[in-house]
Amino acid sequence: MTPDIAITTYKKFMPKLTETLPTDVFCHYFFIEAKTETLPHSHSWGQLHLIKQGVLEMEVDQQKMVCPANYTIWTPPYQKHRAFNRSDIEYCAINITAELSEKFPKHACMIPLTPLLRAIIDDLIERKTTMVSSEEDKCLSYVLMDRLVKINPIEIYLPSTQDKLLAPILTQLEETPEDDSSLSVWAKRVFSTERTLARRFQKELKMSFNDWRQRAKLVKAMTLLKESISINEIAYQLGYSQGSSFIKMFRKHTGVTPEQFRKQNETSTVMDN
Numbered sequence: 001m002t003p004d005i006a007i008t009t010y011k012k013f014m015p016k017l018t019e020t021l022p023t024d025v026f027c028h029y030f031f032i033e034a035k036t037e038t039l040p041h042s043h044s045w046g047q048l049h050l051i052k053q054g055v056l057e058m059e060v061d062q063q064k065m066v067c068p069a070n071y072t073i074w075t076p077p078y079q080k081h082r083a084f085n086r087s088d089i090e091y092c093a094i095n096i097t098a099e100l101s102e103k104f105p106k107h108a109c110m111i112p113l114t115p116l117l118r119a120i121i122d123d124l125i126e127r128k129t130t131m132v133s134s135e136e137d138k139c140l141s142y143v144l145m146d147r148l149v150k151i152n153p154i155e156i157y158l159p160s161t162q163d164k165l166l167a168p169i170l171t172q173l174e175e176t177p178e179d180d181s182s183l184s185v186w187a188k189r190v191f192s193t194e195r196t197l198a199r200r201f202q203k204e205l206k207m208s209f210n211d212w213r214q215r216a217k218l219v220k221a222m223t224l225l226k227e228s229i230s231i232n233e234i235a236y237q238l239g240y241s242q243g244s245s246f247i248k249m250f251r252k253h254t255g256v257t258p259e260q261f262r263k264q265n266e267t268s269t270v271m272d273n
Contacts, residue, residue: 003030004116011033011036011037012035012036012039013030013032013034013037013039014038014039014041015028015030015038015041017094017123020044020179021045021095021097022131023131023132023133024096024097024099024132024141025094025095025096025097025134025138025141025145026094026095026128026130026131027092027093027095027124027125027130027132028092028093028095028130029090029091029092029093029125029128030090030091030173031088031089031091032088032089032091033088033089034085034087034088034167035084035085035086035120036084036085037082037083037084038082038083039085040045040082041080041081041082041245042078042079042080042081042242043077043078043095043228044076044077044078044098045077045078045096045097045098045101046074046076046093046095046096046097046098046101046104047074047075047093047094047095047096047102048072048074048093048094048096048111048148049067049072049073049074049075049083049091049093050069050072050091050092050093050094050121051069051085051089051090051091051092052053052069052089052090052092052125053069053090053174054091055067055068055069055085055086055087055223055226056083056085056089056091057083057084057085057086057224058073058075058081058082058083058084058108059081059082059084059160060073060075060078060079060080060081060108060244061079061081061108062159062160062161063071063108063159063160064159064160064219064224065108065157066112066158066223066253068222068225068226070112070113070118071110071111071112071113072110072113072148073108073109073110073111074104074105074108074109074110074111074153075108076101076104076106076107076108077098077101077255079107079108084085092121092125094121094124094129095146096145100145103145104144104145104148104149105151105153107155108151108157109153109154109155109156109227110153110154110253111148111151111153112151114147116147117144117147117148118144120144121144122142123140124137124140124246127169129234129239134143142146150196152255153256154254154255155254158174158212158216158219159171159204159207159212161201161203161204161205162211162241163198163204164195164201165190165192166168166197166200166204166205168190169186169189169190169197170216172213173212173216174216174220175211177213177217177220177237177238177239178236178237178238178239179239183197183198183209184268185212186209206237210250214249214253215253217238217239217249218249218253218254219251220238221238221246221250221258222239222261223236224237225258225261225262230247231247231258231259232252233245234246246258
């Protein structure tokens with residue numbers, strides 16, 4: 001959430017912005033140190049955000065996304081966004097003109113990277129391609145964009161709010177995802193009523209309390225899957241009494257099991273090294 005980023009950030013980074021791209025597809029690369037906040041900004045082109053390893057946290061219009069290395073975050077033209085990384089990352093942005101961006105989703109989302117897409121991106125990165133101007137690179141970029149727009153995106157958003165009743169609840173749910181207290185219990189903790197909180201969740205976050213909590217668990221799970229701990233232990237840390245319930249939830253939202261997600265991420269890391 002926004003307050004957390006401000007507290008944990010040591011460094012600030014603002015990309016150099018221009019009014020237009022030199023080519024229809026343009027790539028740039030940065031090494032970003034741990035605990036760096038990329039300050040809020042927007043531009044007239046769309047952008048694919050990629051990292052080689054670790055996890056990238058991004059906020060788009062006050063909605064939080066957590067992206068591991070085998071996914072890309074898409075932000076449409078003119079959509080304000082900012083990012084935060086807890087560890088050192090090698091970051092790549094593939095910038096796409098507004099005209100070509102029309103084929104992509106109209107809202108920010110996460111898109112899983114297939115082996116083919118990963119191979120194309122790796123080739124561009126290894127050659128440090130910036131301006132996509134040669135016929136070979138144009139063909140690669142067209143294949144990349146054509147395949148990306150055909151993949152079902154994953155909308156793993158954690159909307160945030162400064163609402164005085166909801167903000168402390170959201171912070172606590174992120175810090176202790178194993179807490180399965182009901183909304184009525186939370187209402188007593190913040191000296192409110194269950195009905196009032198339910199209305200606030202729908203008004204401020206456009207989703208129910210249970211939906212937001214499940215998304216928070218999913219975001220935390222994606223981070224924990226980077227660590228060398230068992231699926232059952234992750235389920236326990238997230239408040240599930242059985243690993244099967246956690247696996248069912250994860251597969252419902254991502255289309256893969258936690259173990260498949262972990263293997264995909266390990267494969268991506270091996271390919272990058």
